[in-house]
Amino acid sequence: MIDPADLGRRLYDLRAGRGLALTALAKAAGVSVSMLSAIERGEKTPTVVVLSRIADGLGLSLSRLLADLETDRVIVRRAAEQDHVAEPGGWHRTVLTPVVPGVNFEWIRTTLPPRCDAGTFPAYAPGSHEFVAVESGTLHLGVGAAEYVLEAGDSLYFPADVTHSYANRGDEPCGYHVAALVMRPRGARA
Known part of the structure; x- marks a missing residue:
């Protein structure tokens, strides 16, 4: 950790x-x-x-x-240690995963209130992936020019090298999880 x-x-x-x-x-x-x-x-x-x-x-x-900063190979991230972010528009996200050197993976739990549009997110570098699982409500997930409507229990995978968006157009809150492997653009670095 x-x-x-x-x-x-x-x-x-x-x-x-x-x-x-x-x-x-x-x-x-x-x-x-x-x-x-x-x-x-x-x-x-x-x-x-x-x-x-x-x-x-x-x-x-x-x-x-992050060289030489990792002290333990097993990381427990207690609920009180997770990052809770209240976003504009009333939606909320919780970053469930700890930072692990060399691993570009995040697992996020998000709650969108009724009639909330979380906006459009830019394309990540080629080789990036997102897995989405809806826990409650209905999620309208835009992937490039397409839109997918996901109900509670549904899941979806997409290569995240395209713009993508999340919206709740219903009258009930929508809760979902995103597991993302985000690659970084290759470039000269020390």
Whole structure:
């Protein structure tokens, strides 16, 4: 398991060693200054996607960024430690997975209130995958130009290298899980 305080110190040391201001790294990584600051202070544990963006902003691979920080091969992430994010529009997501060096996998539980559109998400790098399983309600899942209507108990897989969207057009809340393997674009990194 990666200690948030150790991760924060490592990020700070890497950023400072490159002479980057907090705002400069936040811009290069595509994350908010407040998020980056909270991570550096050890107050927030970032998702794999956020860590990947920070690694890109530093010009490093994710495994290089996290080198020597993993202390245990078995990671238990208690409910109280999971990241709960209230999104604009009233929807809520919980990141269930811990950060594991070298693994670009996330498992997220999402709840969309009635008549909520979570928006369109950009295509990930080729080789990315998403698995969606609906727990309750009805989910309208856009994949590229197609739309799929999924009911409770339904599941769907799609290559996530296309734009995709999630919406609840019904009168009841919709709960679903997304398991995502998000590849990073290949590029020169240390």
